[in-house]
Amino acid sequence: MKQPQNDGRRRVVIEGVSPEIDAGRFPIKRTVGDKVHVEADIFTDGHDSVAAVLAYRPESSKTCIERPMRALVNDRWAVDFLVTQLGRYRYTIHAWVDHWVTWRQDLLKRIQANSDTTLDYLIGAELIDHAAERAEGSDADWLRKQAALLRAENGSMESLREVATGAALSDLMDRHPDRQFETKLDRELVIVVDPVRARFSSWYELFPRSTSPEPGKHGTLNDCEARLPYIADMGFNVVYLPPVHPIGRKFRKGKNNSVTAEPDDVGSPWAIGSEEGGHKSVLPALGTIEDFRCFVKRASDLGLQVAIDIAFQVAPDHPYVKEHEEWFRKRPDGTIQYAENPPKKYQDIYPFDFENPNWFELWQELKSVFTFWIDQGVRIFRVDNPHTKAFPFWEWCITEIKNRWPEALFLSEAFTRPKIMYRLAKLGFSQSYTYFPWRNAKYELTQYLTQLTTTPVREFFRPNQWPNTPDILTEFLQIGSGSAFMVRFLLAATLGANYGIYGPAFELLQSRPVRPGSEEYLDSEKYQVRHWDLERSDNLRDLIALVNRIRNENPALQTDWSLEFHPVNNEQIICYSKHTDNPSNLIVVVVNLDPHHTQAGIVELPLDKWRIDEDHPYQANDLLTGARYVWSGRRNYVELNPASVPAHILLIRRRLRVESDFEYFL
C-alpha cells in the first residue's frame, strides 16, 4: 500500500480562514498603513496545545515575517498586522502541536493537585534538550542548563517546580518551538495594497469643453486648467475628465442625442476616434498632449490627481477600424457590426470583438492605452462600461499595470447586475460606482450600505458614491429642488469615504431632464458645449467646500468600514456614525431625507460601545453650523429644516468636565 504523500503526522487543522475571497481565488484589498485582521479555525485532535503563526511578505520579498496568532474562543484564532508598502502582499498560516506548552500546562495542573513526580520533570528535560538543538549559542547553553537542573537527582521538588515553570524558560521555549510536523495552509492569500486615495477620495467630474470663459466657445484644456483652483478650493482631490480624444464624425449624434448632427455639433466624447486620432490622442479643439501634461502638472500643484475616462469602444472613423479590422465583428455583407440593444441601434459606436482570433493583440493594445496615459502623468482611470468587455481581459490588464505601477487606480463604471459589479471588483477594479443614486429611503440606504460596508463584500468592493453623473439625473434631484441636492450631497460625502459629483451641473442645481421620465439632462454636455455661471448665488460651492474640509480633517469620514446606522423614531431622518479606532475621532451624521419639510425625532446612540458615560453630559458639535449641543444619555432630540441645512455632522466629544475634573477641586 502506498504511503500518503503528505506526512500523516501533521495533526493540526487550519480552516475557515477570513478574509478570503472565493477560497483565495482573488486578492483582498487594503491601502497603505491599513491593518489586516486575519482569523482562522485552528485545532488538533486530543487535548494537545496548538500554536499558530501568520506568515506574510510583500510579494517582492522572499522572506516572510511571522506573527503569532492568539486563540479567541471556539477554536478561532486571530492576528493583526500592518501593510506599509504599495503593491501585493501574500499571507498564509502555519500551525503545530506544541508539546512544550501541553507539557507545561499539564504540569501546572499536577502541581496544583500535588501529584507531580520526578518523571514528569524528566519528560520536560527531554523537550528542553530538543529545543536546545534547535537553538544556538547562549540560548542553547542556557536551555541545556535548565534541562540538567530538571534531571538533577539531588534537586528538591520545590526547585524542580521553580525551574520548570519559570517565565524565562517559557519565553525561550516559545522562541524555539518544535515545528517539524507543522501544518501549512495549502495556499498563499494575496492582498493588493493601494494608495490611501483608493479608500478616501473626493471626485469632481467636468467637461473641459464647457470651461471656456466665453459663452458658446469650445473650451480647451488650458481653460480647464484655469478652472482647477475653483475645484481645489472646494476641497476635492480627484478631478475627472470625460474622454479627451478626437470624436467620430460618422453617425455623430447631435444635441440632446438627436440622430442627426448639425455641422457644428461637437458630438459625444464617448464616440472615440476620427482621422485626428484615437485613444492615444487629444481632440485638437481641446489642445495638445503637451497641454494635457500641463493640465496634470497644474492639478498636481493644487493637490488634485487627474482621472481620465477609458472607454474601450470606437467611432466608425477610429483608426483602429482600418488598421485592425479583425478586432471587430463582421457581418455577412462585409460591414462591421455596430453596437445594438435591439431594436435600438448605436451606429456611431463599434464594440470590440473579444472573441476575435487576435484577441491577445487587442488586449495588448488596450493595455497600451493605459500605459500611454500613465506616461502623461495619469494614475487614476474611470473605466466606462467595463461589464461589456471580456472579464478575463480586466484581470490580466489591471494586474499587469499594477505590477508596474501599484499606485494606479481603476474606477469601474458598471451600473449593472450585482454579481457582475462584484466580479469586476474581484478582478481588480479599485473602486466601483454603486446603486447609491437610486437609494433614497432610510430602509434602502441602511440595507444597501450595510451590505457594502459590513459583509465580506468590503474586502474587494470599494464603493464610490455619486449623487449624479452625466448619465444620471435622478428623479429625487428632479423633483426635490436645492434641498434635494444638499441631502444627496451630504449623504454621498458622509456615507462614502469615496464620493464624487458631476459639476458644475451639480453645484448649480441642474434638475431639468431632457423629457419627463428620463434621467438624461436637458441640453446635456454629453452632446454639446455648455457655459456655466459659477457666480450664481445659489451655487453650492461653499457647502461643498465646508463638507470636504470636514472630511479632510476627520479621519472617521475617510473609511467606510466603521459605518453603523442608529435608530431614529422618524422614517424621514437617518442617523449613522463613523469612527476611527478606540474611537479617537467619532462623527455622527443626522440627515433629513425629506427635502420639503422640517422633520424632528429622537436619535439613539450606542454610548456603551463608544465608552461614553451615560450618566454625564457630552458634547455634540455640529461641524456644519458651528452649533455646540450638550447631549446626555443615549436618546437625544434632533430637528432639521431642509430650507437651511438638512443635516448635522456632529463631532462627538467626551463628557463635559465637572468641578472634580479640575485641579482646584482637590
Place this chain on the structure above:
Amino acid sequence: MKQPQNDGRRRVVIEGVSPEIDAGRFPIKRTVGDKVHVEADIFTDGHDSVAAVLAYRPESSKTCIERPMRALVNDRWAVDFLVTQLGRYRYTIHAWVDHWVTWRQDLLKRIQANSDTTLDYLIGAELIDHAAERAEGSDADWLRKQAALLRAENGSMESLREVATGAALSDLMDRHPDRQFETKLDRELVIVVDPVRARFSSWYELFPRSTSPEPGKHGTLNDCEARLPYIADMGFNVVYLPPVHPIGRKFRKGKNNSVTAEPDDVGSPWAIGSEEGGHKSVLPALGTIEDFRCFVKRASDLGLQVAIDIAFQVAPDHPYVKEHEEWFRKRPDGTIQYAENPPKKYQDIYPFDFENPNWFELWQELKSVFTFWIDQGVRIFRVDNPHTKAFPFWEWCITEIKNRWPEALFLSEAFTRPKIMYRLAKLGFSQSYTYFPWRNAKYELTQYLTQLTTTPVREFFRPNQWPNTPDILTEFLQIGSGSAFMVRFLLAATLGANYGIYGPAFELLQSRPVRPGSEEYLDSEKYQVRHWDLERSDNLRDLIALVNRIRNENPALQTDWSLEFHPVNNEQIICYSKHTDNPSNLIVVVVNLDPHHTQAGIVELPLDKWRIDEDHPYQANDLLTGARYVWSGRRNYVELNPASVPAHILLIRRRLRVESDFEYFL
C-alpha cells in the same frame, strides 16, 4: 509579452457553486436515490445569452452525463439530478456564450419592432451552418437546408421569419451548441453516495454480557442472539455492540469505575486487549468468532444490521504493546505513557502515538481492524472518540475502506467542540453523535436542530440523536421520571431520522446516577454484568415499537432536511413538521417538554406552504393514539398530559370532503 495560458475568449464566469464544502476540499454526502440540487452564479459580459450544463458521473465511469441548467433570478442557475448508485460521484459545470440564442432573442425583438432586415437572417444562416458542421447525418442536412432558406433571395420576409423562429430549428440548434469558448469550473466536486441507512436508521445498543437469562451469569453472543427478536420486534434496524474483544487485566477497573478490581470483576470492554487477543479477537467469555458470525447472520435474518464499536486504544496487556512498542509514547524511564487528563490518570489505557516514525504501519494495522470485521459481515462501525486520533488518519482510512466497500458506515462518537465534530464529518464519518442529549428547552432544540438541518452543515454532517448512552444519563432523565424518558425518546425518534437508544437501560427507565451531579449510571454495565427484567410492566417497548413502526411507514420521518419548527404560544410545547416532496407525506409532531404537568397551547401551521386550503377543515390523525382530529385554519389547540402520552405524531391529510366532492352532488 507572453499570452495568458487560459484562452481569453472564455468569457463566462462560474462562481458561488452550491453545495460545495470548503471550496471542494471535501465531498458532500447523499444516499442512494437522493436528489442533488446544484446552483451557481453564471454570467458573462455584455448582453449575450448564456447556456450552462452540469456534468456528472460516478467516479468509476469515464463518461459524464450532462444536464442543462436553468436560470433562476439574479444570475443564479440551478439543476437537479439523481444519484442512483453507491460510491463516489463527481460533478462540475460548463457554461458558454450562446450566440444562437442571443441572435434569436434579438431577432424576436426586431420582428416585434418590425425592424428585421435580410442581413439579420444572413447572420442567422451563418450560425446555422456552423451548427451543421458540428452535427452529423440528417441533423446536418436539415440545418443546412434551413440556412439555405434564410439565404434564399426570393424568400418573403414572412417566410424568413417563419423559418428563423421555428421551434424545430431552435431545438436542433440547442442540441449542437457552439462550445469552443466554454468555461469549465476549475474543479470537480465529489459526492459520497451512501446506503439509505446512512440517512434513516434506528439504533439499539446493548451489552452482550448482560443478556444471560440467568441472573449473575456472564452473557454470551449466543444469549445476545436470543435477544435479537426482542429488538427486532421494537422495530430497530441497527443493533450496536460495545467492544467484544478480550479485556485487559492490568489496572482493570472494578464496579462503578473503582480503581481496584475484585478478582471476578469483568472490566471495561473499552480497555481492549489481553493475552487472549486484541482488536481482532472475541472475548472468550462471549464466545468465538464463529459465534459472532452467527450473531450477524441471525440479526440480518431479522432485518437488523450489526454495528460494532471500534475503539483505537489498548490495555497495557494488549498484544500490540509487546509487538509494536514503537506505536506508543515512551517516557524517560522506559515505561509507556498511559492516558491522562491531568491530574486524572487512566493507567488501564495506552493511547497510540500518531506521531511515531512508523505511523503509516500503524495506520495500516488500524485499517485492517475494520477490514477484519468487514470480513465477519459487519458494515457499520461506531467509532469511539475519533477526535483523539490524528485527523489525517480518518480521511485516509474511511476513504480507503469506502472505495472497496461503499456500503460501509461510520458513526463518529465525538462529544467535543463543534468545529472538531464537523471536521470529522467532513473527513468521512457517515453519521455523528450530537449535543441533543443536553438540548432540553424549546429554544435550544430549535436553534440546534435548525443549524444541523437547514445550513450547509447538513451537506456533510448527519446527526444521530441519542437520548442516552452508557456514558450519558442526562439530568433531565434523572429527575424527570418515566415521562421524561418518553419525551426524550419521542424527540429523538422524530427530530432525528437517525436515532438510537442504549437499552435495556432506556426502556427500563434506569435513572439513578452513580452519585449526584454525575452522568454515569449507578452499577454501570461498563464495569459489571447486569441482569434486566424485560417483562416489567413499565417497559417502554410498546411505545418504542409503535414509534419505530410510524417511522418505517412515513417517509417524512426518514429525512431531516425538511424539518421545520412552528410557533406555539407555550414555551413548554414544541411543534415541528417533516414532509416528503409536494408534500405527499406530511407529519406534524407536537411534544410537551414538561414531564410533570399537562400543557396546552395554540400551534400555528404554514398551511399555504403545504397547499392546504385555510378555509376548509382538514384531518390531523394522531398515529400514537389513533385519535383523529378535525382542524381548520392555521391555528389549532393542543393539550398534552405527560402522564399518558406526552406527544402527538400527526399525519396531516387533505381537507375533509364535502358534498360537492361526491359524484351524486352533480
